[in-house]
Every structure is written in C-alpha cells, then in structure tokens.
Amino acid sequence: MLAQDKTIRGRVTEDAGNPVAGASVMIKGTTKGTTTGGNGEFSLAAAKGAVLVFSMIGYANAEITVGDDDNINVTLTLSSTEIGEVVVVGYGTQRKKDLTGAVASVNLEGLKGAPNTNIGQHLQGTVPGLNVGVATSAGGTPPISIRGRVTLNGNQSVLIILDGIQYTGSLSSINPDDIASIDVLKDASSTAVYGAQAANGVILITSRKGRLNQKPRIAFSTAYTTQTPTVGKLKPYERENYLEYLKEAFYDRAYLGPDFTQPNPDFNIEDVADNSIRDAQGHLLPHNYNWFKEGTNTGSILETNLSISGGGDHVSYLLSGGLVDQKGFIINDKFKRKSIRANIETRPLSWIKVGLLSSGSFVNQDGAEPSFGSIQRMTPLIVPYDSTGKLIPFPMNTLEPNPFSTYYVDDHDRNNYYFANIYTDIDFPFLSGLNYRMNFGNNYRTTEHFFSSIYDAGQTGRAYKEYQNYYDYTFDNILTYTKNFGQHDITATLLYGAIKRKYNRTFSEARGFPRLTLSYNNLSQGTFQFAQSDAWKESLAYQMARVNYKFKDRYLLTATIRRDGFSGFARNYKYGTFPVLALGWIISEENFMKNISAINSLKLRAGYGVNGNQTSRYTSIARVTTSAAYVYGDGAPTAFGQQVTSLGNDDLKWERTKGINVGVDFAVFNNRLGGSLDFYQNNTYDLLYSVAIPNVTGFGSITTNLGQIRNTGFEAALTYDVIKSRDFSWTASLNFSTNKNQIISLTGVDADGDGKEDDLINSGLFIGKSISSIYDYQLDGIYQLNDERIPGFPVGSLRIVDQNKDNDITQASDRIFLGRQEPKYRVSLFQTFGYKGFSLTVFLNSVQGGKDGFLGNNNPSFFREDNTIRVNNLQGIDFWSPSNPNGKYPRNISGSRAKIEPNMWQDRSFVRLQDISLSYDFATTLLKKTKVQSINLYVSGKNLYTWTNWEGWDPESLDADGNAVGLVIGGRPVLRGFTVGLNIVY
Known part of the structure; x- marks a missing residue:
C-alpha cells in the first residue's frame, strides 16, 4: 500500500436498508477495485481525493470522493425500470x-x-x-x-x-x-x-x-431433502381391501337379485378367486405381501457445492465443483452427478481477452428399477420369493413377469458430458467501437450402458454392452461495431458460423448363458450373439447481420437477417433466409411525459419476423433398410437384402413461422410497480408433415410441406413493491399468459366437394380447431340395472349420447367437439417477505383450462375377465355397482365388452403451492471475528399442496406419448420435498 493510500471501509445498501452483495467498488480512472460481500461490506485501499464508483446491475451508479473519513456508507437507488440492467x-x-x-x-x-x-x-x-x-x-x-x-x-x-x-x-x-x-x-x-x-x-x-481485482471468494453450500409422493392414496389394495374389491367384481354372485344390494349368504370368495391366489386345496393363500412398500422408499437428495472465484489485474477465474446424490421414490431410481467447472479469462493487453468456459458432468444412474406398473398389478396374496428365497419368475402363473426380475440385474448406466467454449474477444485499438469475438464451442458426450439379467431371454439369460459417443463443435466469428455520434447510437453485428455434429453407437448382445457369473464382461459365453452399429453426421452453416439503432435515446430499431443451411434438407432447399424488423419507442423520454410524475418509464415495442424449423435428418431422402429377404432351399441360410422404405422429396422446404409481437414495458409510482405486457401472433407455413399416398406407389406416405397453423397469445409480468421500509419489505410478482393455436389449413383438398377443405379426422386434425382438439363421444353417466340401453351397451357401461337419435352409436355420426387438451391460461404468484435477517418466499403456480380446456383422458374402466380378476388395482377408484349407483367409473361384468368404450375427459386445472422457503442471514456483527462474509440458513418445501379436481397421479404428469396420466396402473408420482440447507461465503 502506497504511503498516501489509506484503508477505506464501508457498507453498501439499497433504499430499504438491505445490504447489496456483489456490488462493484472501483477507483475511478483505474482498474483497481473490489466487490462487496454478502453483508454489503467492503474494504479498499485508496488515496484522499480519489473518487470511488459504486455500481450494481439494476441500480444507478454512485460516486463518492474520499475525504478524511475512513468509513464510507453508500445507498444505491434502483434505476428507472432498471435501465442499467x-x-x-x-x-x-x-x-x-x-x-x-x-x-x-x-x-x-x-x-x-x-x-x-x-x-x-x-x-x-x-x-x-x-x-x-x-x-x-x-x-x-x-x-x-x-x-x-x-x-x-x-x-x-x-x-x-x-x-x-x-x-x-x-x-x-x-x-x-x-x-x-x-x-x-x-x-x-x-x-x-x-x-x-x-x-x-x-x-x-x-x-x-x-471478476478482475476481486479478492478470492469462497462459497460453500449444502442441502438435504426428503421426498414423498404428493398423491399418497394412489396405492394398490392390501389383502382385505383387495378381497372386497374382488367381491364387488362379482356383485352378481355376491349379492342377491334383482337389485344386487343384499349380501348372498352362500357366496364364497374362494369360488371366484383366481388359481394364482389359492393353494392346492382351493383355499386362499395366507399372504398379505405389500409389493408397493417393498418397491418404494422415501426419496432423498443430498447436494454439496464449493466454488472459488476472484481475479487480479489481468486474470479472473471461477472454479467450482458439485455433488448430487438423489434417490427417487421407486427403489433404484437413482441419480448421481459430479460436476466441475473452470471459467477463466485473461487480459494480456487492455484490448484483448482470451477465455475458457468449461465444465464436466459425470452422471451415474446405475441400477434398474423394478417394474412399477407390475408392482401395482400384483395382488397381496402372492409373494415374489419361494421358500428358499429364490425369485419366482412368474408369480401370477401368467406371462406377467415378477416385477423384481427387472431389479435384480447388473446395470451400469453412465453418461459423461463435456462442454468447453474457447473464445477470443478483441477491441481493436485502431478503430474505437470495433470488436471481434471468436467462439469455438464443443459438446462431447459418452454413454456406457452395460446390462445383464438371468431372467431375460426366457430365463436363459441376456447381457449386452452399449457404447455411444456424440460430438459437435460450433465455430462462430462475430464482428460488432458500436458507434455513438450526436443523438445517434448504432450497433452493427455480423456473424459467420458453422456447426458439425457426429454420433456413433455400437451394441453387442448375447443370449442363452449357461451361467452369468461374469455378467456382461464375457458375451462370448452366450449361445446366441448379435452386434449392431449406427452412426451419422450432419452440419449447418449460417450467416447473420443485425443492426441496432437508437435516436435521441428514445427511438429504437432492430433489423436482422439470417441465412441457414442444413445438410439434412433436400437438394433444392438446402438454405433458408429469415429476416426480422422491430421498433421501439421510449415514450417516457419525450418532453410531454416529463411532468407526469406517476410514470417513471414507458416503452412501446413491436416486431415482425420469420423463423425456421429444421426437419430431422434423412427425412427428404429415400431410405434403405436391411432385413431377412430369402431362403434358398430347405436348410439353407437366410439371405439378407436391402429394401427402400421411404420416398425422397427433393423439394422439401423449411417450415417458416412468421410472427408479430407488440409489447409495453413500464414502471410507475416511483418504480414501485413495473412490468411488461405482450401480445403476439405467429403463423407457421409449409408444415412438415407425412401425407398418406396410394399404396400402388409401394409406400404409405411421403414427407412434404402443407398447411398453416396460427398461434396467438397474451402475456403479462407485473412486480409490485407492496411494502418497502428499513426493516420490512414485501414484493409480489405476478405472471400471466394465455395461448391458443388454430389450424388454418392442411392439405388444401376438397375431396367430398362441399366447398370446404377436408379435415384429417383420423389424425385428429381439424380446420379452424386447435392441434389438440378433442373430437369424441359425449357421455351421460352409466347404464343402471333397469335403464333402457342402446344395443351393444351392457349394464355398468358408459352411456354415450346418441347425437343423431338413431338408437346406435357410430364414429361417423355421434362424435362432437368436446374441448381441447391445451390450457386456457397459466398464472403464478411469487411473493418475497423480508424482515431484518429473515426472508420468506411463497410461490403459487396454476394452470387453468377455462370452460373446455386442459382436458385429459381419465378412464379407469373395469371389465371382468381372466386378467382383471387376477390383478390388483389402485385404491379409491369410484367404480359403479348396483350398491354404488352414483359411481363415477364404469364396471362391466356382462362377459361381453361394450360396442364402444369411450374416453372420459376430465379437467386438469390446478393451483399448486409450489415453493416455500424461509431463510435467515446471520447478523454482520456475529461474523466480523470469523472473516466470513455471510452465513445463510434456510428451510424450504416444494410441491406442498395441489388444489385440483383431477383424479390421477398429478394434473401435469404425462406419459411417454405426452398424454395425461390419470387413475391408471403404471403412473409415477410427483414428489413433495422438504429441505434444510446452508450457504456460507468467505
């Protein structure tokens, strides 16, 4: 420290008195400075007369001249709508x-x-x-x-x-x-x-x-979470309830007619029970095995992170590492991640930066789950193990395997992810405002999946080894020129870049093992051995030009044009061009707005442009597959041949989405209320779609461009400082969005001559309707014992409204539009309460369907047959029966299925108490002796409660095909979590 320098200490706070962590404190005109710690305090060597510049994103800068006082406290004020952000x-x-x-x-x-x-x-x-x-x-x-x-x-x-x-x-x-x-x-x-x-x-x-000139900052965090299902009632029946469920399945024997509500004293459950739950004498097995309990456990997450960051005059760095160990609700649903990161930037000269942004992530998901669907189907009267403790392969005496046969396996499942962006950033000294940046980004992924199971391949054993690797690089050259002259500001950006991707896969498998003692490590022991391989490459090239122009700090213009080329597109349309134009008007900067004190900032913006959508590789070309083709005589080996499986289309184009967006950003009432409003409409043309063609061509379909989709919506984001005082603050943020899509046109064909374009009914696509419109049967309860029924519909089946009154139900005449699967709107409310060192956050999230939106199919119907009297079911399903005539879901025991078993559409709307967190920042006075900048202790809860009329696993849960998961076997629960955590900054 020079003789004229002295140590300046102080604290940076915001208007309400809360500390501002991470604020920059720099000596004006130099590169020397520091940043504030978690409690807003700083320490810096500076000479008397030096000017300290205090800055933080979202706040107006403050400048203080160093005088005789060695202690400087500064209050930063929020900038108008965070104009500096x-x-x-x-x-x-x-x-x-x-x-x-x-x-x-x-x-x-x-x-x-x-x-x-x-x-x-x-x-x-x-x-x-x-x-x-x-x-x-x-x-x-x-x-x-x-x-x-x-x-x-x-x-x-x-x-x-x-x-x-x-x-x-x-x-x-x-x-x-x-x-x-x-x-x-x-x-x-x-x-x-x-x-x-x-x-x-x-x-x-x-x-x-x-950051440059930042002393080393060490941050440590750890947290532990326990997790349980949000829908605890969705469990299969235990013994007594299962037998009662089985009894109700035979209500025609368990109860006396004609109304089947009086118990039949001669009924014996053993007479109707499946052989799998009876012993040799025909008596019920004595077991009450809880398959669900044995296949699940309390979930948990243990997470730890450590990072160190800082910098000197020419080098800044961040090094971090993290560990996550998560155990899901289903046993062997495991996720372990080790992650490392190194972000380093050096400035060898004042006008050049060279940096590395890199990370590695190593994911371990070893172990295979038991079949969760089978666990829910297994009855409590059967057990998974015999008297010697050996797994029973088929405990129900059917082809349904033991759910634990997928659990007792040797499973090695690893994914390693590597990412690095090496960049150079040059501010050319000979031309002020000209900058060149080169990005060389790399993604590399390796996958190892090794597996063996003695229960596979018909109990003869199966093992395999699968290796995958994927690599891509992105090479961007970005030239930016920024110039301010008078009342004009202009930033021009030019981009030339390329991406290349490649993938390789090798799969080796063997079946029929005399023993599997070496697991997947010696596939040559298998009687039957197979090998597969796969690989592909694709590349993209692109250029982009963008101009941002501002006049008088209030009139804004953005003009962009981008040209893309993709190797996966057809030969006649390898490239596509995508332009955009956007305008902005900062109305609050106009002179006529200066005297309106209630409005701090107001901006109007509007933009129109075109984006594209890629096809998947090989879509536009004819593809060939290899398969068994011919056998030359008895006993001769099978000859393999090649077959063309799809038609090429040299004229396949890029999908194009033309969109307009009009928005308003504002802040009013001394910046206490701020937000944005947006209205948009997007029209997509040249949709990529597989169209059916005559079979005489040798193919069933061809990928082509057709039709138009319109997508419109409105969004609002509002933040309000309800209370902002020195000791107490309350901030609320509301997000709202609504969206609707509509099919404008499809094939353009009017085959029936009615003057209207034909719908694609078999694909569920209708002109003028949304993509996920529901065109189905309208329901009107369940047929009771004495009801007059349409032929083909037994007692206990769903009553379908006969739309054309012909006493018959057909697809062509009796389906109507019931609604859509998309929601009407989404809304969330995030609130933060602060009192001295305490902070409480409450987050509510909701999706609503409105009158006929956000519908999901939920039809846990029962039809008595060999399988349904053999397997278990979920508790609490309100099945119809003569003694429960108001039951919600159909129960048909007639022996013949209904002519049509329709879907039952339910509203999935919900309000969820998604997150609550209570934290405490320990007082600064307690930390001075420890040299710790901040200690934060918190507890939190996630998915605490969901208000909904949906009956199922969760209103947002989807299966592999994107369908809602209702009261069905095989669904998976969303988990409720409780967390305790600690954050320390040194």
Whole structure:
C-alpha cells in the first residue's frame, strides 16, 4: 500500500436498508477495485481525493470522493425500470431499456432454496410464456415449451444456448449452482439471430464467472431433502381391501337379485378367486405381501457445492465443483452427478481477452428399477420369493413377469458430458467501437450402458454392452461495431458460423448363458450373439447481420437477417433466409411525459419476423433398410437384402413461422410497480408433415410441406413493491399468459366437394380447431340395472349420447367437439417477505383450462375377465355397482365388452403451492471475528399442496406419448420435498 493510500471501509445498501452483495467498488480512472460481500461490506485501499464508483446491475451508479473519513456508507437507488440492467441476447448483451423484443429474465435468487437437481425444474412458472411441466424420475428433465405449439411434426424442442454455444447435452448435466442468469427469448425479434433453430423459442443460460481485482471468494453450500409422493392414496389394495374389491367384481354372485344390494349368504370368495391366489386345496393363500412398500422408499437428495472465484489485474477465474446424490421414490431410481467447472479469462493487453468456459458432468444412474406398473398389478396374496428365497419368475402363473426380475440385474448406466467454449474477444485499438469475438464451442458426450439379467431371454439369460459417443463443435466469428455520434447510437453485428455434429453407437448382445457369473464382461459365453452399429453426421452453416439503432435515446430499431443451411434438407432447399424488423419507442423520454410524475418509464415495442424449423435428418431422402429377404432351399441360410422404405422429396422446404409481437414495458409510482405486457401472433407455413399416398406407389406416405397453423397469445409480468421500509419489505410478482393455436389449413383438398377443405379426422386434425382438439363421444353417466340401453351397451357401461337419435352409436355420426387438451391460461404468484435477517418466499403456480380446456383422458374402466380378476388395482377408484349407483367409473361384468368404450375427459386445472422457503442471514456483527462474509440458513418445501379436481397421479404428469396420466396402473408420482440447507461465503 502506497504511503498516501489509506484503508477505506464501508457498507453498501439499497433504499430499504438491505445490504447489496456483489456490488462493484472501483477507483475511478483505474482498474483497481473490489466487490462487496454478502453483508454489503467492503474494504479498499485508496488515496484522499480519489473518487470511488459504486455500481450494481439494476441500480444507478454512485460516486463518492474520499475525504478524511475512513468509513464510507453508500445507498444505491434502483434505476428507472432498471435501465442499467444488462440482459443476454443472441450473440451479445443489451441494456434492458434498449430491447425491442420479448425477452424475460428468470428470477433464480428466489428459488435457490428449492430442491431442484435439474435446471429445468427451476423454471416452472417463473416467466410468462415459458411452459414447464413436472419430472417424475430422479434428475429428470421436465417438458419445456415457449408460447405454445407452432408445428405438427417438426422439431418442438426449445433451443438451449449455454455461454453462447448451442447446448445439446441433457439439462440434467448442468449444475444449477453454476448458473448466473437465465434469459428467455420469446418472439421473432429476439430469436431471429438463431434463424432455423429458433421457431420454438430460445433459453440463454450464462454461467458464473470471476471478476478482475476481486479478492478470492469462497462459497460453500449444502442441502438435504426428503421426498414423498404428493398423491399418497394412489396405492394398490392390501389383502382385505383387495378381497372386497374382488367381491364387488362379482356383485352378481355376491349379492342377491334383482337389485344386487343384499349380501348372498352362500357366496364364497374362494369360488371366484383366481388359481394364482389359492393353494392346492382351493383355499386362499395366507399372504398379505405389500409389493408397493417393498418397491418404494422415501426419496432423498443430498447436494454439496464449493466454488472459488476472484481475479487480479489481468486474470479472473471461477472454479467450482458439485455433488448430487438423489434417490427417487421407486427403489433404484437413482441419480448421481459430479460436476466441475473452470471459467477463466485473461487480459494480456487492455484490448484483448482470451477465455475458457468449461465444465464436466459425470452422471451415474446405475441400477434398474423394478417394474412399477407390475408392482401395482400384483395382488397381496402372492409373494415374489419361494421358500428358499429364490425369485419366482412368474408369480401370477401368467406371462406377467415378477416385477423384481427387472431389479435384480447388473446395470451400469453412465453418461459423461463435456462442454468447453474457447473464445477470443478483441477491441481493436485502431478503430474505437470495433470488436471481434471468436467462439469455438464443443459438446462431447459418452454413454456406457452395460446390462445383464438371468431372467431375460426366457430365463436363459441376456447381457449386452452399449457404447455411444456424440460430438459437435460450433465455430462462430462475430464482428460488432458500436458507434455513438450526436443523438445517434448504432450497433452493427455480423456473424459467420458453422456447426458439425457426429454420433456413433455400437451394441453387442448375447443370449442363452449357461451361467452369468461374469455378467456382461464375457458375451462370448452366450449361445446366441448379435452386434449392431449406427452412426451419422450432419452440419449447418449460417450467416447473420443485425443492426441496432437508437435516436435521441428514445427511438429504437432492430433489423436482422439470417441465412441457414442444413445438410439434412433436400437438394433444392438446402438454405433458408429469415429476416426480422422491430421498433421501439421510449415514450417516457419525450418532453410531454416529463411532468407526469406517476410514470417513471414507458416503452412501446413491436416486431415482425420469420423463423425456421429444421426437419430431422434423412427425412427428404429415400431410405434403405436391411432385413431377412430369402431362403434358398430347405436348410439353407437366410439371405439378407436391402429394401427402400421411404420416398425422397427433393423439394422439401423449411417450415417458416412468421410472427408479430407488440409489447409495453413500464414502471410507475416511483418504480414501485413495473412490468411488461405482450401480445403476439405467429403463423407457421409449409408444415412438415407425412401425407398418406396410394399404396400402388409401394409406400404409405411421403414427407412434404402443407398447411398453416396460427398461434396467438397474451402475456403479462407485473412486480409490485407492496411494502418497502428499513426493516420490512414485501414484493409480489405476478405472471400471466394465455395461448391458443388454430389450424388454418392442411392439405388444401376438397375431396367430398362441399366447398370446404377436408379435415384429417383420423389424425385428429381439424380446420379452424386447435392441434389438440378433442373430437369424441359425449357421455351421460352409466347404464343402471333397469335403464333402457342402446344395443351393444351392457349394464355398468358408459352411456354415450346418441347425437343423431338413431338408437346406435357410430364414429361417423355421434362424435362432437368436446374441448381441447391445451390450457386456457397459466398464472403464478411469487411473493418475497423480508424482515431484518429473515426472508420468506411463497410461490403459487396454476394452470387453468377455462370452460373446455386442459382436458385429459381419465378412464379407469373395469371389465371382468381372466386378467382383471387376477390383478390388483389402485385404491379409491369410484367404480359403479348396483350398491354404488352414483359411481363415477364404469364396471362391466356382462362377459361381453361394450360396442364402444369411450374416453372420459376430465379437467386438469390446478393451483399448486409450489415453493416455500424461509431463510435467515446471520447478523454482520456475529461474523466480523470469523472473516466470513455471510452465513445463510434456510428451510424450504416444494410441491406442498395441489388444489385440483383431477383424479390421477398429478394434473401435469404425462406419459411417454405426452398424454395425461390419470387413475391408471403404471403412473409415477410427483414428489413433495422438504429441505434444510446452508450457504456460507468467505
């Protein structure tokens, strides 16, 4: 420290008196400075007369001249609508004030206490228009979409950009603790820079970094979570209840006619029970085995993170590591992740930066679950093991295997993810404002799945080894020129880039083992041996030009054009061009607004542009497969041949989504209330769709372009500082979004000559309706014993409304539009309460269907046959019977199925108490002696309660085909979690 320097100490707070952590404190005109700790305190050597500049994103800068006082306390004031806030956009950053597109930032700080091992789980309800479902497996990635559906068969995945590079790994591989910010690009104006891959929206993830001239900052966090199902009643019957369920299945014998409500004294359950639950003498087996209990356990998550960051005059760094060990509700549903990150940047010269953003994630999901569906089907009167403790392969004496036969296996399941972006950033000294950035991004993934089971291949044993590897690189060259002259500000960006991807897979399998003592490590012991391999490559090339122009700090223009080429498209349409134009008007900067004190900021923006959607590889070309083709004589080996399996289409085009977005950003009442409103309409043309063609061609269909979809919606994001005082604060954030899609046209064919384009009824696609419209039978209760019935419908079956009154039910005449599967609107409310060192957050999330939306099929019907009297069922299903005439679900014991067994559509609307977290920051005075900047202790709960009329596993749960999961065997529960955690910053 120089003689004239002295140590300046102080604390940085915001208007309400709360500390501002991470604020920058710099000596003006130099590169020397520091940042505030978790309690807002700082220490810095500076000379008398030096000017200290205090800055923080979202706050107006403050400058203080060092005088005789060695202690300086500073209060930062929120800038008008956070005009200084910088958000990440495609290929750069922008001040929030200057945005012309629909860009939203996720509030990660408020959800830090939630037990989310997957970054996707952080996103539920946080941004209007960002639609995130639930995950029901350990480490699982929930379904994610932005602003609804804009395609039929095209790619529906949201584009993920990590640190400027397209991320093709699983979101489960990203450590949420490493994330600094998440920004969502929703409209054509903001997503156009990614062209052909951005039709479904873009999520930009930015990892944490160190800062220059920052002393080493060590952060440690740990948390433990316990998890149990949110729907505890969905369990199979235990012994007594199962026998009662079986009795009701035979109500025609267990009760006396004609009304079947009086018990039959001569009825014996053993007379109707399946052989699998009776002994040799015909008596019921004595067991009461709880298959469900043995196949499940209390879930848990143990998470630990450690990072160190900082920097000197020329180098900044962040090094981090994380461990996650999650055990799901179903035994062997395990997820373990080890993650490391190294983000390093060096400035060898004042005008050049060279950096590395890198991470490795090592995911272990060893072990296989028991079949959860089979666990729910097994009756409690049978057991999984014989008297010697050996697994019984088929305890029900049917082809249904023992559910634990998939559990007692040797399963090695590993995925390793590697990511690195090596970049160079040059501010050319000979031309002020000119910047060149080179990104060389790499994604590499390896998969090892080794498996052996003595119970496979008809109990003869099966084992295999599977290796997969995937690699892609992105090479971007970005030239940016920024110039301010007079009242004009211009930023021009040019991009030239390329992406190449490749994949390899090798699979070796053997069956029929005399013994499996070497598991999958000696496949040559198998009697039958097989090998497969697969590989592919694809590449993209693209160019982009963008101009951001601002006049008088109030009139904004963004113009973008991008050209994409993809190797997977047909020869005549390899390239597509995607333009966009957006305008903005900062009305609050106009002179006529200066005297309106209630309005702090007001901006109007509008944009129109075109995005594309890629086809999958090989869609546009004829494909060939190899199969057994001919046998030359008795005893001769099978000859294999090649067969063309699809038609090529040299004229297959890119899907194009043309979208308009009109939005308003505002802050009023001294910045206490702020937010944004957006209205949008997207029209998708040249839809990629597989169209049926005459079989005389030798093929059933061909992929082509057809039709148009319209997608419209409205979004609102509001934040209100309800109370803001020195000791107490209350902030509420409300997100609302509504979306509707509509099929405008399909094939353009009018085959029946009625003057209207034909619907694709067999595909469930109708002109003027939404993509997920429900065209089905209308129901009117259940047929009672004495009801007059339409022929073909027994007692206890569902009564279908005969729409044309012909006393018959047919598909052609009796189906109507019942509603749609998409929701009407989504709404969430996030509230934060602060009192001194305490902070309480409460997060409510809701999806509503309105009059006829967000419907899911929920039909747990019962038909008496060999299988249904042999297997178990879920408790609490309200089946009809003569003694329960108001039962909700059909029970048919007639011996003949109903002519039609229709779907039963239920409203899935819900309100969920999604997250609650209570934390405490220990007082600064207690930490001074320990040199610890902050200690935060918290407890939290997730998925605490759901208000819904939906009867099933969870209103948001979906199966592999995207259908709602109701009262069905095989569903998986959403888990309720309770967490205790600790954060320490040194």
